[in-house]
Amino acid sequence: xxxMYLHELKQYRRITMIWIxxxxxxxxxxxxLYPSFAPQLDAMKKILENYPKVLLDALGxxxxxxxxxxxxxxxxxxxxxxxxSIQAMNLGTGIVAKEEHSHTAEFLLAKPVNRxxxxxxxxxxxxxxxxxxxxxxxAAMWAEINFLADILIAGKIFILMTLTLFIVQLFFLGLGxxxxxxxxxxxxxxSISLSTVFVFYVIGVFDSIxxxxxxxxxxxxxxxxxxxxxxxxxxxxxFLVVEAVFLAAAFTAAYYFYLKRDIRTT
Amino acid sequence: MNIYLRELKARRKSIIFWSIGLFLMDAASMNKFAxxxxxxxxxxxxxxxxxxxxxxFGLGNVDINTALGWFAMAxxxxxxLVAIHASLLGAGILAEEEQDKTAEFLYAxxxxxxxxxxxxxxxxxxxxxxxxxxxxxxxxxMVAAFNKGVSPTQEILLMMAGMFVxxxxxxxxxxxxxxxxxxxxxxxxAASAIMFATFFLSLWLDITEKLPWLKYFTPFKYFxxxxxxxxxxxxxxFIVISIGVIIAMLTMTYVSYNARDLKI
Numbered sequence: 001x002x003x004m005y006l007h008e009l010k011q012y013r014r015i016t017m018i019w020i021x022x023x024x025x026x027x028x029x030x031x032x033l034y035p036s037f038a039p040q041l042d043a044m045k046k047i048l049e050n051y052p053k054v055l056l057d058a059l060g061x062x063x064x065x066x067x068x069x070x071x072x073x074x075x076x077x078x079x080x081x082x083x084x085s086i087q088a089m090n091l092g093t094g095i096v097a098k099e100e101h102s103h104t105a106e107f108l109l110a111k112p113v114n115r116x117x118x119x120x121x122x123x124x125x126x127x128x129x130x131x132x133x134x135x136x137x138x139a140a141m142w143a144e145i146n147f148l149a150d151i152l153i154a155g156k157i158f159i160l161m162t163l164t165l166f167i168v169q170l171f172f173l174g175l176g177x178x179x180x181x182x183x184x185x186x187x188x189x190x191s192i193s194l195s196t197v198f199v200f201y202v203i204g205v206f207d208s209i210x211x212x213x214x215x216x217x218x219x220x221x222x223x224x225x226x227x228x229x230x231x232x233x234x235x236x237x238x239f240l241v242v243e244a245v246f247l248a249a250a251f252t253a254a255y256y257f258y259l260k261r262d263i264r265t266t
Numbered sequence: 267m268n269i270y271l272r273e274l275k276a277r278r279k280s281i282i283f284w285s286i287g288l289f290l291m292d293a294a295s296m297n298k299f300a301x302x303x304x305x306x307x308x309x310x311x312x313x314x315x316x317x318x319x320x321x322x323f324g325l326g327n328v329d330i331n332t333a334l335g336w337f338a339m340a341x342x343x344x345x346x347l348v349a350i351h352a353s354l355l356g357a358g359i360l361a362e363e364e365q366d367k368t369a370e371f372l373y374a375x376x377x378x379x380x381x382x383x384x385x386x387x388x389x390x391x392x393x394x395x396x397x398x399x400x401x402x403x404x405x406x407x408m409v410a411a412f413n414k415g416v417s418p419t420q421e422i423l424l425m426m427a428g429m430f431v432x433x434x435x436x437x438x439x440x441x442x443x444x445x446x447x448x449x450x451x452x453x454x455x456a457a458s459a460i461m462f463a464t465f466f467l468s469l470w471l472d473i474t475e476k477l478p479w480l481k482y483f484t485p486f487k488y489f490x491x492x493x494x495x496x497x498x499x500x501x502x503x504f505i506v507i508s509i510g511v512i513i514a515m516l517t518m519t520y521v522s523y524n525a526r527d528l529k530i
Contacts, residue, residue, distance in 0.1 A: 022459075203294070
């Protein structure tokens with residue numbers, strides 16, 4: 001099992017490095033906009049004072065949240081979440097499915113290992129890859145925050161907000177595993193992962209503009225409300241439960257179906 | 267001609283799937299508009315936003331209280347979807363022969379590589395046109411449905427014309443990637459990496475007013491739906507740039523693919 005685990009890590013080494021570099025660069029570029037953004041925020045503060053606080057909170061633009069660096073950071077997190085979800089979904093779908101479409105499944109499954117071990121090794125490798133990505137990302141963001149002057153954000157809030165990326169990635173990793181063991185034939189991993197992630201993303205975008213509540217249980221992009229995190233210094237328990245239930249169901253189903261799967265050998 | 271027909275047939279299911287997806291996306295986003303219209307007070311707050319902030323929300327200087335304004339905002343997301351489709355199609359249609367190990371079979375036939383590429387690209391173009399027409403029809407009907415039956419057809423036609431050019435750009439970027447990238451399985455990844463890089467660049471340009479000339483590097487900025495919604499025209503400079511990009515990518519596709527050491 002260790003061999004399979006290490007093999008996967010090696011296989012994904014280059015692509016993970018590319019992901020880390022591009023994620024960090026993109027986020028850093030967005031973050032570099034903050035100094036020019038800050039004066040606009042002060043002007044905005046005066047305008048927002050004229051509106052009822054309840055309304056502003058409902059829109060997610062409460063003054064103490066939206067107009068702080070934490071608020072700006074949460075916009076960046078929303079974009080990064082999109083990109084990193086693609087990484088996770090791609091990884092989850094590809095790591096299992098690639099054995100079939102590159103015709104290596106016969107080779108792998110003929111080895112003296114059972115399918116549970118195969119799937120576990122792949123799952124652990126995927127988790128490791130995501131952990132490494134997030135560790136690098138968080139370190140780089142913290143470094144840039146300390147490098148740019150005049151930025152105030154509590155360490156705890158920073159960690160909580162950045163960690164949402166990892167939790168959302170887990171959701172898409174689970175979804176990817178589920179898709180790869182149930183889909184009869186996967187022609188292109190990329191088109192599945194790109195379109196799935198993007199559909200979830202767009203559902204979230206439109207509903208946050210009109211402030212819909214129900215949709216928050218459907219799309220992981222809305223599991224975490226940055227305003228809530230900033231005000232309370234914690235996540236909303238209900239959505240952690242939703243995530244946990246989904247992950248448990250997805251991975252249980254993934255093992256169940258993979259053990260029974262009729263592996264394509266042609 | 268055979269290759270052209272074969273490609274269309276092979277992608278029949280996928281194009282139906284994409285068409286349904288785009289129709290649903292169109293319907294869902296306009297349906298949201300109905301919900302948004304009701305919560306009147308919310309719009310006042312967005313109206314008070316300074317430009318940079320409003321743009322960070324994807325609103326820009328467009329009036330999202332009108333069905334057309336809302337559609338202009340939603341257009342960006344339709345655009346990304348068709349761009350994903352076009353990039354993967356352009357890359358896949360060339361790269362799959364090598365990936366599926368059918369390249370030896372195909373290129374052993376008495377047919378030149380250039381002819382294969384031409385037929386494949388024509389098939390891809392046909393699929394792109396189909397997807398564009400589906401989006402056009404669903405957009406016109408959806409906007410009309412939420413605009414008391416009146417459809418701003420002219421603006422939507424212009425947006426879809428812009429969308430078509432963007433689709434072609436990403437398709438030829440995809441085919442150029444398939445011709446250049448050494449390992450065929452990375453062709454789609456390379457094309458979609460370019461697509462997402464330009465998408466994030468355009469989001470970045472939405473927030474800031476610095477470095478405005480960067481907009482020439484992202485096709486997502488070439489046909490700005492918000493400007494079309496307001497003025498019913500687009501910037502012709504971008505059409506010239508688009509044609510330039512398309513010709514460059516096509517040349518690259520043919521030249522590199524002709525010289526390509528096919529992976530067998």
